[in-house]
Amino acid sequence: MIFRFDPTRRIIAVIATLSGPQGVSEVELALDTGASRTLLSPKVLTVVGCPIPTDAESLAVTTGSRREIMPKVVLPELAALGHAVRNFPVLAHQLPASTSVHGLLGLDFFAGCRLELDFRAGTILLEPPHD
Amino acid sequence: MNEFLTRAELETRYDGEWVLLRDPQVDEQRQVTGGWVIAHGPDRDEVMEAAMAHRGKVRHFASLCFVKEPANMEYIL
Numbered sequence: 001m002i003f004r005f006d007p008t009r010r011i012i013a014v015i016a017t018l019s020g021p022q023g024v025s026e027v028e029l030a031l032d033t034g035a036s037r038t039l040l041s042p043k044v045l046t047v048v049g050c051p052i053p054t055d056a057e058s059l060a061v062t063t064g065s066r067r068e069i070m071p072k073v074v075l076p077e078l079a080a081l082g083h084a085v086r087n088f089p090v091l092a093h094q095l096p097a098s099t100s101v102h103g104l105l106g107l108d109f110f111a112g113c114r115l116e117l118d119f120r121a122g123t124i125l126l127e128p129p130h131d
Numbered sequence: 132m133n134e135f136l137t138r139a140e141l142e143t144r145y146d147g148e149w150v151l152l153r154d155p156q157v158d159e160q161r162q163v164t165g166g167w168v169i170a171h172g173p174d175r176d177e178v179m180e181a182a183m184a185h186r187g188k189v190r191h192f193a194s195l196c197f198v199k200e201p202a203n204m205e206y207i208l
Binding site: 003004009010011015017022023024025026027028030032034035041043044046047049064079080094095097098099100101102104 | 155157160161162163174175176179180182183186187189190191192193194195196198200201204205206207208
C-alpha cells in the first residue's frame with residue numbers, strides 16, 4: 001500500500017497506532033532510517049498501559065551527540081504504514097519538546113520489508129515481510 | 132470541550148498547539164480525520180499529562196501536532 005507524507009517537512013512523519021493492555025493511541029513518529037531501534041515516549045507507552053517496568057532491561061544507545069542507556073519496553077502491537085509488529089521491543093525515551101513527534105520509527109520495524117521513499121511524489125511504499 | 136471536531140476544524144481552532152483527542156476517526160491512511168478534544172495547548176508534555184489522567188476511562192486516544200516547526204531548526208534524531 002502507498003502512503004503519503006509531506007516532503008516539505010524536515011522529518012518524515014507517519015502515523016503509528018500503539019496498542020496496549022489499557023488502550024490504543026494514534027501518534028506521529030518520525031521515520032528514521034538512521035535509527036536501528038524504534039523509540040517511543042515513556043508517557044505514550046504509559047497511556048496504553050506499558051509503563052517502564054522497574055526491572056526493565058536497558059540498552060546502550062549511541063545518539064548523534066552522546067552514548068546513553070535507555071530502558072526497553074515490549075509493546076503488544078505497533079502498526080504503521082499498513083504493517084503491524086506484535087510484542088515489539090522499543091526504547092523508552094523522551095525526545096526534546098522541540099520535536100513534533102512522539103518517537104522514532106526505526107529500522108527494526110522494517111525488518112524483512114521492502115520500503116521505498118519517493119521525495120518527489122511524497123509517497124511511502126511498504127511491502128510487509130513474506131511469511 | 133465535549134465536542135466532536137473535524138481535522139479542518141481542529142487545525143483552525145488549535146493552530147500552534149498540540150491536541151489530544153478521544154475516540155478519533157481515521158481514514159484508510161490512518162490519518163486522523165476528527166475526534167473529541169480532551170486537551171490542547173502549546174506544551175506537548177502537559178497535553179500528554181491529560182492522557183495519563185484519562186487512562187482507564189478512555190480506550191482510544193490520538194495526539195495531533197499543529198505546532199509549526201521553527202524555521203531555523205534542523206533535526207538530526
